[in-house]
Amino acid sequence: MDESSTTTLGDRVRRAQRGDEMALRELIVSYQHRVAGFTYAITGRSDSVEDLVQMVFVKMARSIARLKAPEQFEPWLFRLARNTCIDHLRRQKLRRIFIPFAPEHENVPEPPGAVDAEELDALRHALAQLRPRDRALLALVQEGRSHAEIAQTFGTSVAAVKARLHRAREQLRIHYHSDEI
């Protein structure tokens, strides 16, 4: 990201922090598709993407005033998205304890026509084999986040991020190619 776009973003964030609804709207428009992709990579369900993305931006709108460093908006937003997705998956897991589903209801396939590309299907299946934390890690890398930013998001060291990322990529590659065959 160049200096002018950082300045524009920082300015937008500061305006949003002062309660400027237009600035909030601009932020939502700028990031809605990226957050949608990130959310889909972690949850693997396209039917819950819009609800989750809405939840992320509602949280953003309500707590943006507390963000101390406007230039840290992007890592902060993706941290919000990651936590929202992990909470969502945790709630689903908890719900399954109280409402046991039959095996055929556990993995309901995407609606017909929802996934029309073999490559995408293979990636979705490969991601589903990984732990949610590893999916979040790979999705953050796809979002162009640096190792340092990811380490900050996960509350760990850069070295630990590199090691986990290496393992996650290996796992993804194995499952992706086994699905492709």
Added chain:
Amino acid sequence: MRSEDRAWTKLREHAAARISPGFPDRVLRAARDGASPLFVAHFAMCAATAAVCVVAVALYHVRASGDEAAQSIAGWGEIAAQASDLEQGL
């Protein structure tokens, strides 16, 4: 472009297509409307958990102090009986 990279691109495009028109307006409306149902549910869950813990601690305390009092009374009863036996012996 590798197959895996193409798949990531498709994943992002597919997810982006799930966002329906008017999304920013819906978000802003939801953000203006009081506490989210999720927050209320979390709060209710925390309150219920805290209430259950308080009741459990209170019940345990009542029971433990009841047992302690019964033991003390029994102990004093025994001492009184021994004292009365001694008095009769004298």
